[in-house]
Amino acid sequence: MKRKVTEIFGRFDPARLRVHWDGPIAEPELRMAGDLNGIFARKGCSASGPLYAMFRDLAKSAADRWWMRENHLRYDITVIPPQVICGEFVKTKGHYHPKNEAGWGFPEVYEVLEGTAHYLLQREDTTDVVLVVATAGDVVVVPPGYGHVTINPTTDHVLHMANIVSSRFTSDYAKYVEKKGAAYYEMADGSWVKNRAYEKVPPLRCVDAGRSGTTIPGLDFPLYRLIARRDPVLGFLNYPEKFSSTLDK
Numbered sequence: 689m690k691r692k693v694t695e696i697f698g699r700f701d702p703a704r705l706r707v708h709w710d711g712p713i714a715e716p717e718l719r720m721a722g723d724l725n726g727i728f729a730r731k732g733c734s735a736s737g738p739l740y741a742m743f744r745d746l747a748k749s750a751a752d753r754w755w756m757r758e759n760h761l762r763y764d765i766t767v768i769p770p771q772v773i774c775g776e777f778v779k780t781k782g783h784y785h786p787k788n789e790a791g792w793g794f795p796e797v798y799e800v801l802e803g804t805a806h807y808l809l810q811r812e813d814t815t816d817v818v819l820v821v822a823t824a825g826d827v828v829v830v831p832p833g834y835g836h837v838t839i840n841p842t843t844d845h846v847l848h849m850a851n852i853v854s855s856r857f858t859s860d861y862a863k864y865v866e867k868k869g870a871a872y873y874e875m876a877d878g879s880w881v882k883n884r885a886y887e888k889v890p891p892l893r894c895v896d897a898g899r900s901g902t903t904i905p906g907l908d909f910p911l912y913r914l915i916a917r918r919d920p921v922l923g924f925l926n927y928p929e930k931f932s933s934t935l936d937k
Contacts, residue, residue, distance in 0.1 A: 708801040708848050709765055711748035716741035721773065724781055727864060729873035729881050733774035740768040740780070752915055760926055762855045763915060765801070768840045768847040772876045777806075779874070782837040782864035784812060785830075786857050790929040793832030796853040797904075797925065799911045800826050800897075803847035806839040810871050812863070814886055817871045819894045826897035827907050832928050835863065837870045852911055854925045904931060 707713065719742065721735035728735070743765045747753035756762065771778040785794040798807065800822045807820040807828050812835065822828050830836045840847040864870065867885045872892055874880055882889045906921035907914070914922055924931040 707743060707765055707767060708850070709743070709746060711746060713743055713746065716743045716767075718742075719781065724773075724779075727781065727869035728774050729776050729869070729875065729883075730774040733776075735773045739771065739778055740766060742766050748912070748916070755918055756915060757855075759922070760854055760856045761852060761915070761922060763850065763852050763912060765848065765850045766838075768803075768838070768849075770840055770843050770845060770847075772843060775875055775877070777839050777841050777874050777876055779808075779837050779839040781861055782808075782835060782870050783859035783861045784835040784863055785832075786860060787832075788854075788856070788926065788928070790927070792928045793834070794854045794857050795832050795925060795928050796830040796836075796851055797907060797911065798822070798828045798830070798838075798849055798851045799909055800824050800828075801848040801850055801910075803840065803845045803849075804842060805847055805849055806841045806874060808837045808839060808870050808872065808874070809834040810836075814871050814889060817890055817892055819872075819892055820897055821894070822897035825909050827909055827911065828897050829904060829907070835870070837864070839874050841874060843876070850911055852915070852922060852925060856926060 718738045719740050721737050721739050725734050746763050746765060747756060768778060787793050802824050805822045807822060809820065809830060810817040811833055820828050867883065869883055871883050871886050871889045872880045873883060880892055904921060904924055906919065
C-alpha cells in the first residue's frame with residue numbers, strides 16, 4: 689500500500705504540503721530521486737527517496753471528467769518540496785512532446801498555485817533556451833517544439849503547480865536522459881552551469897511569466913475555470929496549428 693505524501697515527505701511541514709484541490713483525489717504518483725540519477729550536474733551524483741508528487745487526471749465532477757475525456761485533455765497538480773541535491777535545486781526529469789497529425793508539437797499550459805517556479809524551456813536543437821520565472825497566479829505556456837524542466841529554486845518553500853495538457857500523447861524523456869539533463873543546470877548558489885553534453889548551448893534567455901512571447905488570448909487563472917466553463921480556448925492543446933498567430937511550430 690502506498691503511503692500518503694505527507695508521510696513520505698515527513699521532514700516537511702504537512703500543512704505546507706496541502707494540495708490546492710477541493711475535488712476527489714487519489715494517491716499521487718511519486719517521482720523518486722533514483723529516476724533522475726544521471727541527469728544531475730555533478731558527475732556521479734546518486735540520490736534516493738521521493739522528490740515530488742504528481743496528482744494525475746483530476747476532475748471535480750463526473751461531467752467535467754467526461755468533457756475532458758471527450759476533448760482529450762488532462763488536468764494535473766504537482767507538489768515539489770524544496771530540496772538541494774548535490775548542490776543543485778530539485779527539478780523535474782524533463783521531457784519533450786511529440787507532434788500532432790498536423791506536424792505541430794503538442795503545447796502545455798501551467799499555472800503556479802503557490803511558491804516560485806523556474807520553467808527551463810529548450811528547443812530540441814537547443815537554438816533557444818529560455819528561463820521563465822513564475823510565481824503564484826502566473827500562467828505559463830510551453831510552446832510547440834520545446835522540452836521543459838521545472839525547478840523549485842528555493843530552500844524553504846513548497847512549489848504547487850497545476851497543468852492542462854493533451855491526453856493524446858506520451859511524453860518523451862529519453863532525450864534528456866541521453867544528454868544527462870537540460871542544457872543548463874541551476875545550482876543552489878544561484879549560478880547556472882552549462883551542460884557539456886550539448887555541443888552548442890546559446891546564452892540563457894530569461895523572461896518573467898506573462899512576457900515570454902507566447903500568449904493565448906482567453907487563458908486565465910485559475911486554469912480549472914476553463915474546464916468548468918468548457919472554454920474552447922483549450923483547443924490549442926490538441927490543435928496548436930489553429931492558433932498559429934500566437935504559437936510557433
